[in-house]
Amino acid sequence: MTLTADQLESVFRREHEFRAALVTASKAAQPKPPSIWSGVGKLLLKSIPANMVRDAIVGGGKAILANRGSAGEDQPVLETKRPAAKGPSKERYDRSGITFVGTLDEPKPAPRQ
Secondary structure, eight states, X not given: OOOOHHHHHHHHXXXXXXXXXXXXXXXXXXOOOOOHXXXXXXXXXXXXXXXXXXXXXXXXXXXXXXXXXXXXXXXXXXXXXXXXXXXXXXXXXOOTTOOOSOOTTSOOOOOOO
């Protein structure tokens, strides 16, 4: 069986595409090596003391508040809470509109014999 030039070219093209697909799948199946930046991030997080981070955050917040106050921006107005009245309120117990359907003292029907 002899192949013509067109048939031979078609066979080689399919084999080449198949091999390229295999190589691509093989590369995709292998996990990527871990990034160096993840290791650097962990090192930085462990090397900086928590007190320094806390102080930096608090100091930055205080600086922002100081700049806002000196710039004359509107400060938020906080509503003052009224002190709660001690003891039960009269409104709570003044519920004259509520009625009950029955009472506990109603006579029970006599059992059938």
